[in-house]
Amino acid sequence: MIKVTHVVKRFQDKEVLSDVNFTLEENGIYGLIGANGVGKSTLLRLINGIYAPDEGTITFGKEAIFDCPKAKEKMFFIPDEVYFYPNYTLYDMALFYNAIYPSFNLSKLKEMADELKLSMEEKIEHLSKGQKRQCSLILALASRCAYYFFDETFDGIDPVIRKAIKKWMIDLMVEEKTTFLIASHNLRELEDLCDHLAILYNGKILFEKETDDLKRQLFKVQLHFKKDLEKEDFASLDLLSYQKMGSIITLILRGEEKEVRKQLEKMKPDLLDFIPLTLEEIFIYEMEALGYGVVE
Amino acid sequence: MAWWNKNYFIQNIKKSKNILLFAFGFMTLLNGISFYNTVASSNPFLLTIEKLSSITIFGVFFLPILLSMTLFNYIYKKTSIDFTASLPLSRKTIFFTNTVAGFTIIFLFILVNTLLLGLITGLSPGVIYSPYMFIDYFIIFLVLYFFLFTVSNLALSLGGNKITQIALILLIVFFVPFLIYTMMYLYERQLRVRFSITTFANIVHSYSPYSIITNGIASLVLSGLYGSFTLTSMHVLWTLLLSILYFFIGSYFFKKKEFEYFDTSFKSPKVHLLVQALTLSPLALFLFLMFIGRGPSEGSIVLLFLFLLVIYVLIYNRITKCKPKRIFTILTFVGTLLMVYGYIYVIDRPRTVTYQEEDVESISIEYASNYAFKIGEDLIPISNSSIKTELLHKIMQNQIEHEELNSTEEQEDSYTSDRGSSTFFMLVINMKDHRSIRENITLTKEETTWLLQELAKDEHYQKRLKEEISLQAIGIDYEGYFLKVSPGDAISKALTSLKENYPLKDYLDKDNGRYNPSLTLYTYKDYKLKEITLSLKNYSKEESLILEAINRKTQKELSSNLKKDNLNYLDIDIIDKEENNEPISFDKIDLDKMFSYIEAKDPVVDSSKPYLVICMVIDNRQYFFYSNDITSFEKEILNKD
Numbered sequence: 001m002i003k004v005t006h007v008v009k010r011f012q013d014k015e016v017l018s019d020v021n022f023t024l025e026e027n028g029i030y031g032l033i034g035a036n037g038v039g040k041s042t043l044l045r046l047i048n049g050i051y052a053p054d055e056g057t058i059t060f061g062k063e064a065i066f067d068c069p070k071a072k073e074k075m076f077f078i079p080d081e082v083y084f085y086p087n088y089t090l091y092d093m094a095l096f097y098n099a100i101y102p103s104f105n106l107s108k109l110k111e112m113a114d115e116l117k118l119s120m121e122e123k124i125e126h127l128s129k130g131q132k133r134q135c136s137l138i139l140a141l142a143s144r145c146a147y148y149f150f151d152e153t154f155d156g157i158d159p160v161i162r163k164a165i166k167k168w169m170i171d172l173m174v175e176e177k178t179t180f181l182i183a184s185h186n187l188r189e190l191e192d193l194c195d196h197l198a199i200l201y202n203g204k205i206l207f208e209k210e211t212d213d214l215k216r217q218l219f220k221v222q223l224h225f226k227k228d229l230e231k232e233d234f235a236s237l238d239l240l241s242y243q244k245m246g247s248i249i250t251l252i253l254r255g256e257e258k259e260v261r262k263q264l265e266k267m268k269p270d271l272l273d274f275i276p277l278t279l280e281e282i283f284i285y286e287m288e289a290l291g292y293g294v295v296e
Numbered sequence: 297m298a299w300w301n302k303n304y305f306i307q308n309i310k311k312s313k314n315i316l317l318f319a320f321g322f323m324t325l326l327n328g329i330s331f332y333n334t335v336a337s338s339n340p341f342l343l344t345i346e347k348l349s350s351i352t353i354f355g356v357f358f359l360p361i362l363l364s365m366t367l368f369n370y371i372y373k374k375t376s377i378d379f380t381a382s383l384p385l386s387r388k389t390i391f392f393t394n395t396v397a398g399f400t401i402i403f404l405f406i407l408v409n410t411l412l413l414g415l416i417t418g419l420s421p422g423v424i425y426s427p428y429m430f431i432d433y434f435i436i437f438l439v440l441y442f443f444l445f446t447v448s449n450l451a452l453s454l455g456g457n458k459i460t461q462i463a464l465i466l467l468i469v470f471f472v473p474f475l476i477y478t479m480m481y482l483y484e485r486q487l488r489v490r491f492s493i494t495t496f497a498n499i500v501h502s503y504s505p506y507s508i509i510t511n512g513i514a515s516l517v518l519s520g521l522y523g524s525f526t527l528t529s530m531h532v533l534w535t536l537l538l539s540i541l542y543f544f545i546g547s548y549f550f551k552k553k554e555f556e557y558f559d560t561s562f563k564s565p566k567v568h569l570l571v572q573a574l575t576l577s578p579l580a581l582f583l584f585l586m587f588i589g590r591g592p593s594e595g596s597i598v599l600l601f602l603f604l605l606v607i608y609v610l611i612y613n614r615i616t617k618c619k620p621k622r623i624f625t626i627l628t629f630v631g632t633l634l635m636v637y638g639y640i641y642v643i644d645r646p647r648t649v650t651y652q653e654e655d656v657e658s659i660s661i662e663y664a665s666n667y668a669f670k671i672g673e674d675l676i677p678i679s680n681s682s683i684k685t686e687l688l689h690k691i692m693q694n695q696i697e698h699e700e701l702n703s704t705e706e707q708e709d710s711y712t713s714d715r716g717s718s719t720f721f722m723l724v725i726n727m728k729d730h731r732s733i734r735e736n737i738t739l740t741k742e743e744t745t746w747l748l749q750e751l752a753k754d755e756h757y758q759k760r761l762k763e764e765i766s767l768q769a770i771g772i773d774y775e776g777y778f779l780k781v782s783p784g785d786a787i788s789k790a791l792t793s794l795k796e797n798y799p800l801k802d803y804l805d806k807d808n809g810r811y812n813p814s815l816t817l818y819t820y821k822d823y824k825l826k827e828i829t830l831s832l833k834n835y836s837k838e839e840s841l842i843l844e845a846i847n848r849k850t851q852k853e854l855s856s857n858l859k860k861d862n863l864n865y866l867d868i869d870i871i872d873k874e875e876n877n878e879p880i881s882f883d884k885i886d887l888d889k890m891f892s893y894i895e896a897k898d899p900v901v902d903s904s905k906p907y908l909v910i911c912m913v914i915d916n917r918q919y920f921f922y923s924n925d926i927t928s929f930e931k932e933i934l935n936k937d
Contacts, residue, residue: 011556012563045378045556048381048382049381049382050377050378050381050382050555051554051555051556052554067386067387067388067551068386069298069384069385069386069389070384072382072383072384072385073384075382075384076382077378077382079375079378079379081374081375081378082375083373083375083376083378083379084379085307085310085311086311096303096307099302099303100301100303100304100383100384100385101384
C-alpha cells in the first residue's frame with residue numbers, strides 16, 4: 001500500500017500541490033485526472049521518489065519512498081517523455097533493467113516485443129515516437145513490479161496496440177495483484193480501464209472514488225409530463241443539473257437508482273428514461289457540484 | 297544501503313564511450329607523439345616531470361570535468377532525471393558508482409600514459425632520467441585529475457546547470473588562492489619588493505591543489521617547458537585529502553539535491569546572489585590588476601571597469617536563468633565592488649616594517665647573485681644569531697637608504713644596482729608570529745666573505761647542503777658533456793669519492809666553479825630535477841675517473857655500429873691547467889686512423905697533467921675522448937714531428 005499524507009510541494013514560491021492525501025491499495029487501476037499543469041506529473045514524481053515533498057510523507061508500507069531502493073524495486077514510472085540510453089537497443093535496455101529490477105522477466109519481454117513486432121536489435125532512437133512508448137511500456141510490464149505509474153503514457157499509441165497493452169495490464173493485475181496509477185487529462189482513455197478515479201484540481205485531490213460507484217450513483221434521466229413541472233418540483237431529489245428543452249426535462253441525479261426511480265414514478269411521468277453517463281460527463285457534473293464550473 | 301552497483305557501473309563505462317575514445321585515442325596518442333618528438337630531438341635529454349607532463353597537464357582542465365559531465369549527464373535534462381532518479385538505486389549508490397567509474401577511467405588513462413612515456417624513455421638511449429619520475433608522474437596526475445573530478449562532482453551537486461557547475465569549479469579551486477595572490481601582488485607592487493603573508497595564506501599558497509595546477513601550467517606556459525614544479529609530498533597528500541573531503545561533501549549535497557531545479561543556477565536566489573558576488577570579486581580584482589598604472593585617464597578606466605562588470609552580471613543572470621529582484625542584484629553588485637576596492641585601498645599602500653631581533657625566528661636566503669645558498673626551491677633557515685643580527689642591521693640600513701632615495705624622488709632603482717663587486721640578496725624573514733616578509737639587500741665582497749665563513753661554521757646549514765650533495769645522481773654534465781649515471785658504475789664511484797669530503801665553502805662559491813673545470817650533478821628529489829655544480833679545481837683524482845668513464849663510453853660507441861662517415865664536427869684542444877688552453881690546428885686528418893687510435897688507446901687519464909680533448913659530433917651526437925699522450929696523437933694522427 002502506498003500512502004500519500006498531507007503532501008505539499010512548492011516550486012520557488014509557487015505551491016503546486018497543497019495537502020494531498022490518498023491511498024493506493026493493492027490490485028487496482030487508478031485514474032488520476034486533471035487539466036494540464038495541475039500537478040499530476042509532479043505528484044507522480046513525488047510518489048516515485050524523484051522529488052522530495054516539502055511537507056508531508058509518502059510511504060510504501062511503513063517506509064518513506066524517497067531514496068529507498070527497496071521500495072523502488074517494486075515501482076515503475078513511465079513519465080510523459082520517455083528516455084532511453086543513447087545508442088541502446090530494446091535488448092540492451094532489457095539487459096539493463098534485468099540487472100536492476102529483481103523480478104524482470106526477459107522472456108516475457110521478448111514475447112510482448114514479438115507480438116508488437118518491435119525489433120530487439122534496432123536502436124531505440126531510430127524508432128517512431130509511438131514505438132518508443134511501446135518499448136517503455138513493455139519494458140515496464142516485463143519488470144513485474146507491484147506498482148506502476150503512467151503519465152499520459154497512451155498518447156500516440158494506436159488503438160490496436162493500446163488494446164493489447166491494456167490486456168497485458170489486466171492480466172498482470174489478475175496474476176500478480178498489481179496496481180496501476182494512470183495520470184491523464186483524457187477521460188475517454190481511462191473510461192474502460194480504471195476502477196478508481198481521483199481528480200486533482202488546484203493542487204488538491206478533490207475526490208477519490210471507485211468508478212463503478214461514480215457510475216452507479218450518478219445518472220441522467222429524461223422525463224416527460226403532461227403537466228408543466230419546474231426545477232423546484234424535484235427538490236426532494238439530489239439534483240445536480242436541471243435542463244428543460246420544450247416539454248422534455250433532463251435531470252442529472254445522484255443517489256440509488258431504485259430509490260430515485262420510485263420517487264420519479266410517483267410523479268407519474270409519460271416518459272421515464274435512465275441514460276448511463278460517460279466518465280467525462282460524471283467528471284464535469286461532479287466538478288460543477290463541487291463549485292468548479294470550468295475545469296480549464 | 298549499498299554504496300555501489302555493478303550494473304550501473306558497467307552502464308557508466310558504456311555511456312563514456314566518446315570520452316574514452318578521446319582520452320585513450322586522441323590524448324594518449326598526442327602525448328606519446330609529442331613526448332617522442334621531444335626526446336628524439338635532443339641527445340642527451342635530461343628528463344624532468346615538466347617534460348613528461350606537457351600534454352597531461354593541459355588535460356587537467358577539461359578531461360575530469362568532461363568526464364564528470366558525461367557520467368552525471370542525466371542531471372541536466374528532465375527526461376533523464378525521471379529515468380535515473382526513479383531507478384531502484386539510492387542517490388548514495390548513484391553518486392559513489394559514478395565516482396568509481398570516473399576514478400577507474402582516470403586511473404587507467406594515467407596508467408596507460410605513464411607506461412607509454414616509460415616505454416618511449418626506455419627505448420631512447422640518450423635520456424637521463426630517474427625511474428621515480430614515472431612513479432611521481434603517475435601519482436601527481438592521478439591525484440590531480442581525481443581532485444578536479446571530485447570538485448566537478450561537488451559543483452554539479454550544488455548547481456543546477458553546466459554554467460553554474462563551471463563557475464563553482466572555478467570558485468572552489470581558485471577563489472581563496474586568487475585573493476591571496478592578489479594581496480601578495482599588491483604588496484609587491486610597492487617600490488620595495490616585499491610582502492607579508494599570514495600562516496593561513498602560507499598554507500593555501502603552499503599546499504593547495506591550486507599551486508600544483510598553477511605552478512604546473514605557469515612553468516609550462518611561461519617558462520617554455522623549463523620551469524619547475526614547486527611541489528612537495530604535502531601538496532599531493534593535501535590534494536588527495538581535499539579530494540576525499542570534496543567527495544563526501546559532494547555525496548551529501550547530491551543526496552539532498554532537488555532535481556526539479558535542473559535548469560536554473562540555484563534554488564535559492566540568495567545563493568545565486570552570493571555566487572554572483574563571489575565570481576564578481578575576482579573579476580573586479582583581475583580588471584584592477586590588468587589596467588593598473590596603464591592606459592587612458594582614471595575616469596575612463598572607471599567607466600570601462602563598470603561597463604565590463606555590468607556586462608558580466610547581465611550575462612551571469614541570463615545564462616543561469618535565475619531572476620532575483622533587480623534591487624537585490626544591484627545591491628549585491630555595488631556591495632561587492634565597494635568591498636573589493638575597499639580591500640585594495642587598505643592593502644595597496646606603502647608600508648614599512650621594523651624588525652626586533654627577538655621577533656625574528658630565522659632568515660632564509662632565497663636568492664643571491666654568484667652564490668648557491670639554496671638548492672631548488674628549498675630555503676634553508678639560518679638561525680645563527682650573529683648572522684641574523686648582521687642581516688637585520690643591513691636590512692634596516694637598506695630601508696633608510698631607500699626612504700632617502702624616495703624623498704629625493706630619484707627614479708633610479710639604485711638599491712638593486714650593482715655596487716662594484718657587491719652581491720644582491722633576496723631574503724625571507726621568518727617571524728615568530730609565523731609571518732614571512734621578503735626583503736632585499738646588497739652585501740659588499742667583504743661582507744659576503746664573512747657571511748660565507750659564518751655559514752660554513754653553521755652545523756645545520758652544512759648538514760642540509762650535504763644532504764643535497766649526497767643524493768644519488770642520475771646524470772652529470774662535465775664541461776658540456778652529459779652522461780647517465782647508474783649505481784655502481786665508474787662515474788658513480790668517482791662521485792662517491794668526490795662527495796665524501798667536499799667542503800661547504802667550495803660548494804657555496806659558484807665563482808669557484810666558474811673558471812675551473814666544473815661538474816654538474818643532476819639529482820631527482822621532491823618532483824624536481826636539481827642541479828648541483830661542483831668545482832673540480834682540487835679534485836684531479838675524481839676528475840680523472842670521470843674522464844676515464846667518458847673515454848670508455850666513447851670507445852664503446854665507436855666500436856659499435858656508429859656511422860663514422862656522418863662526422864659533423866671535429867675539434868681538438870689541449871688542456872693545460874697551469875697555462876692557457878690552446879686549440880690544435882690541422883688541415884687534413886685521416887679519420888679512420890683517428891677512430892682506430894681512439895678505440896685502441898688506454899682510457900686512463902691523469903687530469904692533473906696536460907691532456908688532449910677530442911670533441912666529435914657524429915649524427916648530431918657529441919662524443920669526447922681525453923688522452924695525456926699528446927705527442928703520440930700529434931705524430932700518428934696529425935703527422936706532426
